[in-house]
Amino acid sequence: MDIDREAPVVVEVSMIAAASLETVWRLQTDIDRWPTWQHDIEEAHLAGPISAGSTVTWRTHGLSLTSVIGDLHPMRRIAWGGSGQGIDGIHVWTFDAVADGVRVHTAESWDGPPVIADPDGMRSALASSLTAWLAALTSVAETTH
Secondary structure, three states: OOOOOOOOEEEEEEEEEOOOHHHHHHHHHOHHHHHHHOOOEEEEEEEOOOOOOOEEEEEEOOEEEEEEEEEEEOOOEEEEEEEEOOEEEEEEEEEEEEOOEEEEEEEEEEEOHHHHHOHHHHHHHHHHHHHHHHHHHHHHHHHOO
């Protein structure tokens, strides 16, 4: 599973977390606990084990979403996709150990009528959301032992 590089909106953001790969991975994949550190997420629930094909129901920015994990490579990559409010999204996260911690890279594509109607506004909203998510993940990972 990969993002749709032809979608009207594609955003990619990276940050370095001064933390262990195990800590960053655990935080990102403990989906039910997202709302405890990612304050833009109001609720999140993983149905079943964390694996390809599992469903995540979550609420963020007032939107109720259902995503399906399409790809999972422990300690390296997780990807999911889903639709909500007419937006079809694909979200990919990769994790690489580097000298000063973990490079976390996220890429997301959006398509659908609302995106086509306002690609610049949607791109700005997505970039802001992804940057905030990475900042929260980095912050909590760096203070977790």
